[in-house]
Amino acid sequence: MSKKRQFIIILILILSGAFLRLIPHAPNFTPIAAIALFGGAYLSKRTALILPVLVMLISDIFIGSYEIKLMLSVYLSFVLCVILGFCLKKNKKAKTILLSSFLAGLIFFLITNFAVWLFTPWYFKTFSGLIQCYLMALPFFRNTLLGNIFYSAVFFGSYEIIESYLKTKSNLVLNVKNK
Numbered sequence: 799m800s801k802k803r804q805f806i807i808i809l810i811l812i813l814s815g816a817f818l819r820l821i822p823h824a825p826n827f828t829p830i831a832a833i834a835l836f837g838g839a840y841l842s843k844r845t846a847l848i849l850p851v852l853v854m855l856i857s858d859i860f861i862g863s864y865e866i867k868l869m870l871s872v873y874l875s876f877v878l879c880v881i882l883g884f885c886l887k888k889n890k891k892a893k894t895i896l897l898s899s900f901l902a903g904l905i906f907f908l909i910t911n912f913a914v915w916l917f918t919p920w921y922f923k924t925f926s927g928l929i930q931c932y933l934m935a936l937p938f939f940r941n942t943l944l945g946n947i948f949y950s951a952v953f954f955g956s957y958e959i960i961e962s963y964l965k966t967k968s969n970l971v972l973n974v975k976n977k
Contacts, residue, residue: 799865803929804845806838808845808849809847811837811953812849813888815827815828815857816856818949819853819857820857820860820861824838824945826945827937827939827941827944828945828949830854831850831879831902831906832946832948832952832953833849833850833951834850834876834877834879834880834883834902835895835952835954836883836950836957837849837850837883838880838881838884838885838886838887839886839887839954843884844953847877847885850873850877851897852872858932867916867917868912868918871909871912875910876906876910878904878905879902882905885898885899886898890958895950897951899946899947900943900946902946903943907935907938911932911935911972914931915932917918918963920949928944
């Protein structure tokens with residue numbers, strides 16, 4: 799991938815990720831995990847690890863911050879989603895992307911709700927309090943999964959369609975020059 803193309807992709811992901819977090823949307827129906835997976839699959843490790851954190855920081859400036867321990871758990875979950883995206887590098891099939899989107903949602907759900915249980919006074923610090931925290935978060939989990947699947951399909955699908963188009967266009971130009 800050329801540096802120019804990579805820069806354009808990164809810029810599109812940052813702007814779309816921040817914008818889509820700022821406009822009205824269903825709770826947790828955001829593109830951040832999909833950006834993390836996509837970055838892990840297509841970008842350098844360093845860039846991929848920075849990308850979702852940067853998108854979150856930019857959008858959090860406008861949305862507002864919240865308890866730092868909860869913020870760190872959210873950011874950590876997206877960094878883990880990038881690492882999951884690294885596993886997609888050599889196997890970018892619809893089935894593995896769908897499975898990764900689901901796993902990214904599960905990672906986010908388990909980590910962030912554990913942090914909510916641990917760091918807020920909202921739930922008893924017992925096993926039943928933890929279970930109650932996870933149960934109360936199930937409606938958000940549904941939205942997280944739907945958002946992950948939707949945005950992963952958009953990012954991975956759009957990229958592959960554009961790549962295919964550019965290869966076809968390039969081959970047509972080469973064929974015309976060779977004749």
